[in-house]
Amino acid sequence: MFVTAALAASTEAAQEGGGAFPPFDTSSYASQLFWLAITFGFFYWFIAKVISPRIGEILETRQDRIAGDLDMARDLQEKADEAHAAYEQELAQARTTAGEIGQKARDKAKAEAEAERQKVEGELASKLEEAESRIASIREKAMAEVGSIATDTTAAIVDQLVGTSVTKAELTKAVGAVRR
Amino acid sequence: MANDPIKQFEINTIVPLENVAGLDLSFTNSSLFMVATVATASAFLYFGSANRGLVPGRLQSMAEMSYEFVASMLRDAAGSQGMRFFPFVFSLFMFVLFANLFGMFPYFFTVTSHIIVTFALAMLVIGTVIIYGFMKHGLKFLGLFVPEGVPGVLVPLVVAIEVISFLSRPISLSVRLFANMLAGHITLKVFAGFVVSLGALGAVGIGGAILPLIMVVAMTALEFLVSFLQAYVFAVLTCMYLNDALHPSH
Numbered sequence: 022m023f024v025t026a027a028l029a030a031s032t033e034a035a036q037e038g039g040g041a042f043p044p045f046d047t048s049s050y051a052s053q054l055f056w057l058a059i060t061f062g063f064f065y066w067f068i069a070k071v072i073s074p075r076i077g078e079i080l081e082t083r084q085d086r087i088a089g090d091l092d093m094a095r096d097l098q099e100k101a102d103e104a105h106a107a108y109e110q111e112l113a114q115a116r117t118t119a120g121e122i123g124q125k126a127r128d129k130a131k132a133e134a135e136a137e138r139q140k141v142e143g144e145l146a147s148k149l150e151e152a153e154s155r156i157a158s159i160r161e162k163a164m165a166e167v168g169s170i171a172t173d174t175t176a177a178i179v180d181q182l183v184g185t186s187v188t189k190a191e192l193t194k195a196v197g198a199v200r201r
Numbered sequence: 202m203a204n205d206p207i208k209q210f211e212i213n214t215i216v217p218l219e220n221v222a223g224l225d226l227s228f229t230n231s232s233l234f235m236v237a238t239v240a241t242a243s244a245f246l247y248f249g250s251a252n253r254g255l256v257p258g259r260l261q262s263m264a265e266m267s268y269e270f271v272a273s274m275l276r277d278a279a280g281s282q283g284m285r286f287f288p289f290v291f292s293l294f295m296f297v298l299f300a301n302l303f304g305m306f307p308y309f310f311t312v313t314s315h316i317i318v319t320f321a322l323a324m325l326v327i328g329t330v331i332i333y334g335f336m337k338h339g340l341k342f343l344g345l346f347v348p349e350g351v352p353g354v355l356v357p358l359v360v361a362i363e364v365i366s367f368l369s370r371p372i373s374l375s376v377r378l379f380a381n382m383l384a385g386h387i388t389l390k391v392f393a394g395f396v397v398s399l400g401a402l403g404a405v406g407i408g409g410a411i412l413p414l415i416m417v418v419a420m421t422a423l424e425f426l427v428s429f430l431q432a433y434v435f436a437v438l439t440c441m442y443l444n445d446a447l448h449p450s451h
Contacts, residue, residue: 043210043315044383049231050317051224053212056232057318064239064296069288072246076268079253079261086255 171196206390210314210383231318234303234310242299267295271436278440279447286443289329293322294436301382301428305421313431314382316375323375326439334446345449374438381431385424392417 043049172192179187216228249264257265271291275283297313304311312318334342346363347356392413399410 042207043212044379045316046212048225049212049229049315052218052227052229053231053315053317054321055224055226056228056235057312057321060232060235060239061292061296061322064243065288065292067239067243068246068292068295072243072250073268073288073291075250075253076246076265079250079257080265080269082253083255 168193168196171199206387206394209310209386209390212315230310231312231315234300234312238296238299238303238312241303242295245299246295267291274437275440275443278437279444282447283440283443286329290436290439290443293326293439294432297322297378297435298429298432301432302425304382304386305425305428311382311386313378314386316379319375319379320371322378322435323371326374326442327371330442330446333443334449337446338449342446342449345445370438370442374435378431378435381427385420385427389417389420389424392420 172189175196176187176189176192179185179192212229212231214227214229215233218226218228245260246264246267249260252258252261254261268291271294272284272287275287275290279286300312303309304314331342334345338344346360346367348359348363351359395413396410396417399406399413402409
């Protein structure tokens, strides 16, 4: 009873314009709720169906683009690294090849020089041998001649002193015994 | 009564629809500003995302910023599962923010300064939490009221406290927003009224009116902050309540 009476009084006061505090004036609630439902309902629908997917897509596209660009940059970096490694490898190979060629040339030159030296030494040795054998034959010949001269001289001396002639064979034998 | 600080909250019928199924569904100034709020917010977001630029312009940047602001808020509070509620939280945030900011224009009506509007929004949040919670977890959703690791003796007490705190959520959520907007606008109006009435008193009065004038300027700046802050608080609390619906075991 009291409640309805108070409610009636308050609505009356509100209708008079003044008394009731507008936010607590229940007579406007139905209208406010109705229009809130319409406006907020539309707004929710609009956000859910149009705005949210659209902005989400924009952000996703940007994210993808950034990720793609980063991937590409990483790929390019990798390729550059690979190229650098290949270059380094080639350089190292070239270096070893150059070293090998140099070594080969050096070895070859050395071998040639060695061969030349041996050849020259051989020639020299054979010449030396030849000369030695010639010297030896000359010496032998000379020595042989020395023997015949001694025999002759001995024969002459014996002939002069003793006055007898000795056979040539005895002379040679005697001279040979003396010379030994 | 031009100085009546309450007058700005009055609801005036624009298009009378006084007896639709026994209800007064008139199109009022409140309805007009709801429409304006939704239209402005929609237009902002629509044109902000119309270009779909890879490098955003100013408007697009703002639209994206508000999107990411709410998205990160929701993700932090309710995890990636909470993102299914993103359109809901985003529309709530934008609606409250634009309604609050609309109220900052002189002679404009503040939709959120009426308890029925904020309460309806709060009930929408709590209703979503309850319906989704029971749909997803069934009766396990009631585990929300029984925190883990509470000694057996204390359980009835703790459950009672949890239930009361849960029931008071829609009230605190709606009253916080409503009271902030209402009080801010009343204070602004009262101080502005001082300026006018002191200014009418002649030379001394004009000198004395400077103080409330500075007050009004400072309060206006503060009210802009409050407009944003209350929309933010509303959205953050919505996210936290939705987290309860998603993960009631906490």
